[in-house]
Amino acid sequence: MGAVLRNPKLWIFAICLLPLARLIALGGSGGLGANPIEFITRSTGTWTLVGLILTLSVTPLRRLSGYANLIRYRRMLGLFSFFYACLHFVTYIWLDQFFDLAAIARDIVKRPFITVGFSAFVLLIPLASTSTHAMMRRLGRRWQHLHRLIYLVALLAVVHYLWLVKKDLTSPLIYGAVVVILLALRLPWGVRLMQALRGWGAAVR
Numbered sequence: 001m002g003a004v005l006r007n008p009k010l011w012i013f014a015i016c017l018l019p020l021a022r023l024i025a026l027g028g029s030g031g032l033g034a035n036p037i038e039f040i041t042r043s044t045g046t047w048t049l050v051g052l053i054l055t056l057s058v059t060p061l062r063r064l065s066g067y068a069n070l071i072r073y074r075r076m077l078g079l080f081s082f083f084y085a086c087l088h089f090v091t092y093i094w095l096d097q098f099f100d101l102a103a104i105a106r107d108i109v110k111r112p113f114i115t116v117g118f119s120a121f122v123l124l125i126p127l128a129s130t131s132t133h134a135m136m137r138r139l140g141r142r143w144q145h146l147h148r149l150i151y152l153v154a155l156l157a158v159v160h161y162l163w164l165v166k167k168d169l170t171s172p173l174i175y176g177a178v179v180v181i182l183l184a185l186r187l188p189w190g191v192r193l194m195q196a197l198r199g200w201g202a203a204v205r
């Protein structure tokens with residue numbers, strides 16, 4: 001039992017379930033506000049984006065800390081992001097649109113923020129379905145190329161958020177800046193910066 005509790009994967013799994021647990025608790029106590037559907041849509045959308053950001057943080061953090069094992073948690077974070085994206089999409093097609101396929105198709109074509117969100121969601125599907133070790137081995141180098149799609153997904157997610165916000169752009173702009181920084185850190189100078197910071201940290205210690 002002690003060994004199970006010391007497993008970081010278990011803790012990360014439990015923490016990733018907290019936003020869902022919160023929604024269920026708020027739903028049970030009537031705490032979802034005057035517009036529960038909007039509350040659930042916004043909450044699941046936010047946690048999808050946070051999940052994408054956490055997934056994108058793993059590689060720079062690994063370079064900065066030298067802790068190679070961090071890579072073991074990346075898949076779980078990515079899959080949790082996909083899980084919240086599914087909840088977000090299901091909330092939209094079920095609670096918002098009542099499975100009215102014609103209205104959903106119209107929305108996807110006519111409302112740019114829905115078009116972009118839908119594109120991000122569709123692009124997440126091949127990533128989630130090839131996330132297993134078996135698929136990694138089978139696809140070889142092509143796996144890495146395919147999984148670079150997450151960069152596009154994160155950018156589309158930010159555009160989706162920017163496009164749907166009507167007044168105060170602060171929040172989507174902050175998310176956008178974080179995504180851009182995480183992508184920039186993958187460029188050669190970003191990698192060098194992480195390595196230099198790591199070397200500097202080791203020298204100070």
Ligand code: HEM
Binds near residue numbers: 042153164
């Ligand atoms: C990777 C995929 C997606 C991400 C990361 C994402 C993210 C977000 C975020 C961050 C918000 C705003 C939350 C807030 O206001 O605090 C949001 C809202 C919303 N999203 Fe998405 N989304 C995605 C896909 C989709 C899809 C596929 C649809 C529907 C086809 C959709 C429909 C909506 C709607 C209707 C809202 C609420 C708009 C409003 O309240 O005015 N999203 N999403």
